[in-house]
Amino acid sequence: MKLPISYAILTQNNSNTKQLVENLLKNRPVNGLSELQPLNGLLFSRSEINRFMDEEERHDIKVLTEESGQALKTMSSGEQKKALLKYLLQQNPDFMVLVNPFDNLDVTTQAKLKEQLLDIASNKILVQLVSRLDDILPVTTNFFKLDGDSLHQYDSPDTFWNENKTKTFNFNDTIPLPLSPFEVENPKLVSFKNVSVSFDGRQVLNQINWTIKKGDFWQLIGPNGSGKSTLLSMITGDSHKGYGQDLTIFGHKKGSGESVWDLKQKIGYFTPAVTNKFRGYHSLENMIISGLHDSIGLYVQPTDSEKHLANEWLSLLNLKDRKEDHFRDLTAGEKRLVMVARAMVKHPPLLILDEPTAGLDDVSANLFVALVNKIARESDTAIVFVSHRKEPQLTPEYIYELNPSEKGSTGIKVKT
Numbered sequence: 001m002k003l004p005i006s007y008a009i010l011t012q013n014n015s016n017t018k019q020l021v022e023n024l025l026k027n028r029p030v031n032g033l034s035e036l037q038p039l040n041g042l043l044f045s046r047s048e049i050n051r052f053m054d055e056e057e058r059h060d061i062k063v064l065t066e067e068s069g070q071a072l073k074t075m076s077s078g079e080q081k082k083a084l085l086k087y088l089l090q091q092n093p094d095f096m097v098l099v100n101p102f103d104n105l106d107v108t109t110q111a112k113l114k115e116q117l118l119d120i121a122s123n124k125i126l127v128q129l130v131s132r133l134d135d136i137l138p139v140t141t142n143f144f145k146l147d148g149d150s151l152h153q154y155d156s157p158d159t160f161w162n163e164n165k166t167k168t169f170n171f172n173d174t175i176p177l178p179l180s181p182f183e184v185e186n187p188k189l190v191s192f193k194n195v196s197v198s199f200d201g202r203q204v205l206n207q208i209n210w211t212i213k214k215g216d217f218w219q220l221i222g223p224n225g226s227g228k229s230t231l232l233s234m235i236t237g238d239s240h241k242g243y244g245q246d247l248t249i250f251g252h253k254k255g256s257g258e259s260v261w262d263l264k265q266k267i268g269y270f271t272p273a274v275t276n277k278f279r280g281y282h283s284l285e286n287m288i289i290s291g292l293h294d295s296i297g298l299y300v301q302p303t304d305s306e307k308h309l310a311n312e313w314l315s316l317l318n319l320k321d322r323k324e325d326h327f328r329d330l331t332a333g334e335k336r337l338v339m340v341a342r343a344m345v346k347h348p349p350l351l352i353l354d355e356p357t358a359g360l361d362d363v364s365a366n367l368f369v370a371l372v373n374k375i376a377r378e379s380d381t382a383i384v385f386v387s388h389r390k391e392p393q394l395t396p397e398y399i400y401e402l403n404p405s406e407k408g409s410t411g412i413k414v415k416t
């Protein structure tokens with residue numbers, strides 16, 4: 001039996017993915033994919049999950065989880081994607097558009113989804129829009145690259161693979177020093193001792209022991225739903241679950257009076273969703289300076305030394321000539337570099353990066369990882385890098401791994 005065609009479209013940070021998806025789903029003509037025009041397609045993407053989550057919040061309508069009734073926002077990324085795929089398949093579309101389907105998934109869940117998608121590819125047309133070459137399914141027959149709005153079709157798989165092999169990158173300058181260094185009294189920044197967490201009677205974390213010291217470089221890994229976000233939210237003060245337990249952050253026992261504001265001062269935090277808060281017309285220079293004031297815009301006149309420092313960071317990122325440009329006009333990869341510089345400008349004792357490379361193309365992800373490695377090498381800031389994906393270039397000193405079980409996840413420290 002002849003298998004249906006499977007398309008892969010490699011996207012880059014400048015790709016107008018949204019427009020292409022809309023054209024495909026609204027049956028508009030797209031060069032090289034004309035066979036899809038009369039057909040009925042559905043979308044499998046993070047944005048669809050967000051749309052259903054929005055529906056739940058605003059109108060209390062549960063579409064994807066009609067049977068279980070669980071709120072989507074309390075489910076892990078893997079659970080959410082599973083629910084969306086099931087819902088889409090029930091509608092039996094002729095083709096499916098998959099946008100970065102493996103993002104935010106742990107290795108095991110990725111493997112399961114891959115198997116399921118390969119199965120679907122045996123009787124449905126798939127259009128994969130992916131930013132990482134590793135994510136392209138082996139059944140792919142037709143290859144494209146989306147550059148801005150223009151879709152380039154390759155003559156053969158070989159030409160595609162040869163042209164798009166990934167390059168590595170390194171930064172030359174050293175990272176700029178802070179204006180005034182943080183005084184860290186206790187070199188033990190975070191200490192979990194036998195900390196357990198339950199939600200609605202279900203244990204999620206079981207007797208966690210984890211110490212993060214000044215200057216450490218950690219990667220936090222664990223399958224979807226193993227409790228990584230829960231663990232981080234106890235450190236950042238966004239969850240009360242740590243109260244009454246043996247959890248000490250920056251020398252203060254959790255719940256002993258330190259305000260969330262004090263805590264946030266000492267933690268640089270970045271997750272791709274944070275970027276959405278900066279939709280206004282902020283110049284790159286002001287973006288970095290605002291990191292010194294923990295504000296979204298800049299409401300005070302910056303001093304000369306603040307400006308100088310911001311320019312040192314922009315120079316490191318090769319963006320100095322564009323300091324007056326608006327942050328909103330940068331590519332996704334450039335935005336993330338600026339956001340990390342903004343989070344690092346004070347050299348906080350702790351920098352948390354939550355799935356920071358999700359959705360980036362290979363070149364931008366390598367660049368991002370190179371910056372993080374550099375920060376780890378050249379500063380006293382401790383780093384926690386959360387990711388499912390093996391970032392081949394990342395060089396953490398330790399891995400903290402969560403392993404789920406019936407009684408909640410236990411954690412182990414692995415030296416790399």
Ligand SMILES: Nc1ncnc2c1ncn2[C@@H]1O[C@H](COP(=O)(O)OP(=O)(O)OP(=O)(O)O)[C@@H](O)[C@H]1O
Nearest residue numbers: 074075076077078199204224225226227228229230
């Ligand atoms: N507020 C909440 N109410 C009920 N259950 C919750 C809540 N927050 C988290 N959970 C549950 O706790 C478990 C751990 O969730 P958490 O988001 O910490 O996992 P994770 O490892 O970060 O997952 P992912 O990699 O998918 O982001 C999940 O099963 C989730 O459904």
